[in-house]
Amino acid sequence: MWALRVHGYALAVSFCFIALVAASRKTDPLEVKALKDIKKSLIDPSDKLRNWNKGDPCAANWTGVRCFDLKGDDGYFHIRELYLMTLNLSGTLAPQLGMLSHLVIMNFMWNNLIGTIPKEIGHITSLILLLLSGNKLSGSLPDELGNLKNLNRLQVDENQLSGLVPKSFANLVHVKHLHMNNNSFNGQLPSELSNVSNLIHLLLDNNNFSGYLPPEFSKLQSLAILQLDNNNFSGNGIPSTFENLLSLVKLSLRNCSLEGAIPDFSSIRNLTYLDLSWNQFTGPIPSKKLADNMTTFDLSHNKLNGSIPRGVVYPHLQRLQLENNLLSGSVPATIWQNISFSKKAKLIIDLDNNLLSDIFGDLNPPINVTLRLSGNPVCKKSNIQGIGQFCAHERRDVDESESTNSTDVCPIQSCPVDNFFEYSPSSPVHCFCAAPLRVGYRLKSPSFSYFPPYITSFESYITASLNLSLFQLSIDSYEWEKGPRLRMYFKFFPSYNDSYTFNISEILRIGSIFASWGFPRTDFFGPYELLNVTLLGPYANMIINTESGKGKKGIKVAILIAAAASILAISVIIILNLLLFRRKLKYRHLISSKRMSSDIYIKIDGVKSFTLKELTHATNKFDISTKVGEGGYGNVYKGILSDETVVAVKRAGENSLQGQKEFLTEIELLSRLHHRNLVSLLGYCNEEGEQMLVYEFMPNGTLREWISGKSKKCNDGLSFFMRLRIAMDAAKGILYLHTEANPPVYHRDIKATNILLDSKFTAKVADFGLSRLAPYSDEEGNVPKYISTVVKGTPGYLDPEYMMTHMLTDKSDVYSLGIVFLELLTGMHAITRGKNIVREVNLACRSGIMDSIIDNRMGEYPSECTDKFLALALSCCHDHPEERPSMLDVVRELEDIIALVPETEISLSDVSFDNSGKMAPSSSSSSTITSGFTMTRMDQQNMFSYVSGSDLVSDINPTIVPR
Incomplete structure (x- = not known):
């Protein structure tokens, strides 16, 4: 009887633990049923979803299903992401998708789905990314999608959708990316879209929209890319209010049936790409000069008259297309005479089929320029030397082919190309043979027309975003598609310091950043999309092993053995406790429970x-x-x-x-x-x-230590350029918290001791212990402008308005960062012996003795740059929050200031530490191991330390801000 009782206890314990193991990650039963219904509506010819009938979704890691790491209040795990991109799926989207009520990401891109978009998706108010591009979906967009109040990105492009844009989209106040191009949407664009105030990229090209362009779109003050090509706006013009879209980088209205005069866009200082071709515009070309950043200026195939303004001189211009108009007068040679062409720069000037009768200046364009004049009266003037070569009818486009690095000097037999290994073109190790990871990628709306001048900058942008060295990326090929869109194929090589292949975690890390739009925002390169990640050779085996039945069987066996061993051990322990310590069992149970809860x-x-x-x-x-x-x-x-x-x-x-x-x-x-x-x-x-x-760990400590001279590693102060770079780094970190973190965050304790420096003096913002989540929208879509909170922070850095009203806003962080900027300029503390740095600097400015308080340890500096940096710092520290710039404006202004710094100052500021811990100039070939990656320092032109216009070969200053 005694033995039977003990055996019963052991058996009961065993069953309890078996149940515990089985239920450790139990998914909400409603969501499990929804997934099974979703699978029934799909056709899966490649059997990619074969494990959707086995076990629990969250416990068994169903393909494409990712769950939250914490249980919900109902005691179940919930599905966070549905990632079913490029799985060759067909069939339809099931209404049961609406049952995944906690979903954050829904990605069905690049499949063959048909049917309509279920209105039930509009019930998933937690959704942030809705990605349905590249299918064969039809019908109209459900009004219910307007209920997705937390949505950040909506992509339904390249489908067969039609109908009107729902007016309910006015409720999508957090949407930044609205991509609906290449469908059959029709009717009037709703003016209600102007309420989507955070919109950055609006792509509606290649549809059947009609009516007029809503003047209310001028309210979209964050809009950087507006692309509406190939629609039919019924002979209306461009509203003059579009001149107020001051954040625009790209405006493309090609072939939209537009008429009237071209507005004056000279006030839009970020404008880089303007395409108004194939319309019915009349009148002269506006005489006011557009932004110096212009790369593409296309007014071809209109009815424009008058002369070509001599002010059409842009240092970074790649395409000037004015063909097929009624332009008269002279061809101004100043278009190309004042451009300093880099080796890779190209310029096409197409003036064919106008009424141009003369040349103003010498007709001697450099080899980088393609000039077309056929069909103009000037071609009949034999007294103009060399005119014939520019009047020929054959087209001479620039050649975008790029030579690849030759590997002929490396022995072919030592690199098994047949097994998907090849030589890394740019590796610091000669003839480094490795297996690259292949990625398909596409820029959906770039703000340039010719890629070669920007390849180096683009490669730096990609590798830095992925935390890879520059030599690890090779752009295998690229090609322009209709749009224009730029498709390219990457090869990523493992670091020679690691092995000849990437490990599985690194592949997943790189793929995840691509798929989740983890790159910093860049309006110059524009929005992008991942096309595919191709796993060949050793990577195909690696993935198969982790997903195959054999691999999973091994994992399951291991889990069962471990579970059985644990159960047996626990059972034995309990039996012994029953035998030896029956009277203390309850006490020990209480102690055990207490420990488990703690x-x-x-x-x-x-x-x-x-x-x-x-x-x-x-x-x-x-x-x-x-x-x-x-x-x-x-x-x-x-x-x-x-x-x-x-x-x-x-x-x-x-x-x-x-x-x-x-x-x-x-x-x-x-x-x-x-x-x-x-x-x-x-x-x-x-x-x-x-x-x-x-x-x-940040080896160079806090910014405060370096400003005050207390750092033991260097007796010299930070140079002016290094200080600017630190300011930019800090601003980008804060901008990310404000605009791209999910949810957005206000730091509220920015100070010099919370800005840390790594081994390469990259600044990183630290200490979010006092941070507060930014306010969310209410049920009606209204976002409060502040958070009411107990005042916390550091004296001297605290926003005066915040201290008085307890209202925390993004401008509170701007104020604190402005104090840090003043510290960088002066070397002073925020408060010293009762003296406030803002008051002291303002007093010095009014007294005309600003030079006396500039930190003399930063050496020589350009006065124009310090003046602008000082003005920015003081504007950040304005008493009234509404007078302060936004963090985005701060980043843009810093980009402009950095672009003014002479290259000699930049090269002198490129420093690292030698083995003794002393600061030393970094040679062009030195390398430093950082976070497991070998970061090879290139020359300044190729080095990536931060993303800004000064990194570009052509010196264009695109707006590139953090994600």
Whole structure:
């Protein structure tokens, strides 16, 4: 009887633990049923969804299904992402998609789906990305999509959709990207779209829209790209209010049946690309000069008359197309005479079929210029030397072919090309043979017409966004498509310091950044889309092994063995307890329950859960010698993990400890913030009453140390250019928090000690312990302009308005960053012996003695740049928030200032540290190991330290801001 009773206890315990293992990640049953219904409506010829009938979606990792890492309040796990791109699926979209009520991303791009878009999708108010491009969907857009109040990106382009744009889209107040091009939408564009105030890219080209262009679109003050080509706007003109779209970089209205005069766009100083061709515009070309950034100016195939303004001189122009008009007078040679062409620059000037009768200046365009004059009276003037070559009827387009790096000097037999290995064209290691990862990519609306001058800058932009070295990317080929859109194919090579192939985690990391639009925003290169990630050779095997039945069987067996062993061990322990400590069982059970409730272990993507033992060992038991700082949260220690990764461990003090739920919620928020100018969270520890955050270690400490001269690593101060670069880095980090973080975040404690410097002096914003989520829209779509909160922050950096009203806004962060800018200029503290830096600087400016308070440790500096930087800093520190610039305006102004810095100043500021820890100029061939990647320093033209116009070969200044 006694043995039977013990056996019963053991059996009961075993069943309990089996149930616990099986239910550890149980998905909401309604969502499971919805997924099965969704699968029934799809045709899956490649059997990609074969595991959708096995186990639980969240526990068994169903293909394309990703769940939240934490249970919901109902005790179930919920589906976060449905990622079914390029799976060769056909069939229809099931109404049951609307049952995935917690979904954030829905991606069915590049399949063969037919039928209509279910209105039930409009019930998923949590949705942020709705991606249905590249299918065969038909019918109209459901009005219910206007209920997606949190939507950021809506892409339904390249389908067969028709009908009107729902007026309910006015409620999509958070949408930044609206891509509906290449469909059959018709009717009048609703003026209600002007309420989508955050809209950045509006692509509606290649549809059947009619009516007029809504003048109300001028309210879209964030709009950077407006592309409406190939529609039929019934002979109406361009509203004069479009002159107020001051953020426009690209305006393309080709073949839209537009009439009337061309508005004056000279006030739009970011305008780079203007295409109004194939319309019925009349009158003269506006005489006022457009922005110097212009690359493309196309007014061809209209009815324009008058002369060509001599002010049409743009230093970065690639295409000037005025053919097939009624233009008369002279051809101004000044168009090309005042352009300093780089080696890769090209310019096409097409003036065919006009009434031009003379040449103003010498007809001697350089070899970079293609000039076309056929069909003009000037071609009949034999006294103009060389006129004949420009009047020929044959077309002479620029050649965009690019020679690739030759690998003839490398022995073919040592690199098994047949096994998808090849030589890395730009590797620092001669004849480095590796297996590249192939990615298809497309720019959907670039603001240039000729790619070669920007290839180097583009490669830097891509590799920096992916945290790869420049030599790891090779653009295998590229081609222009109708739109115009630029399709290209990348080859990514593994770092020679790692191995000849990428590991699976690196492939997933790179693919995830592409698929989730993880690149910093750039209006010059425009919106992009991932076409495919091709896995060949060793990568095909790697993926097959992780997804095949054999691999999964091995994993399942391992789990079952581990579970069985755990159950057996626990059963034995309990039996012994029953035998030896029956009277203490209840007490021990209570103790065990208490411990389990105090230590909660969860998995959060992108961060690791460290044990207390790991961090104790890493910091030598939190020895005082490893302490590198302290703050309101607690002490900060330098730690070295078992894999020799150097980290910063922030250990919460007693007054900073939070409840379990609050702490883990904060971790989940921080894990979503990823930007090159934010200090990365690597992990956390929540064990035995300890709460610790583990960050990447920043070897050059705080900006405050360098401004004050207290850094032990350098006796010299930061140069002016380095300070500008730090200012830009910090501004981009904050801009990301304000505009691209999900949800948006206000930092509210920006200061020089919260801006840290890595080994290459890239600045990263730290310490979000006081941060607050930006306000969300209410049920009617209205977004509050501020958060009412208890005032927290650091004296001297606090926004005066925030202190008085307790109303926290994005302009509160702008004020604090302005204080940091003043510190960078003067070397002063925000408050010194009762003196406020803003007051002191303003007083010096009014007294005309500004030079006396500029920090003399930054050496020589261009006065024009310091004047502009000072003006920007003071505008940020204006007492009235409405007078301060936005963080986007701050970034743009810094880009303009940096573009003015002489190249000699930039090269002198390119520094690194030698082995002794002393600052030294960086040679063109030196390399530094950072975060596991070998970052090879190129010459200044090819080096990527931050994304701005000054990095471009042509010196164009595109607007490139963080994601």
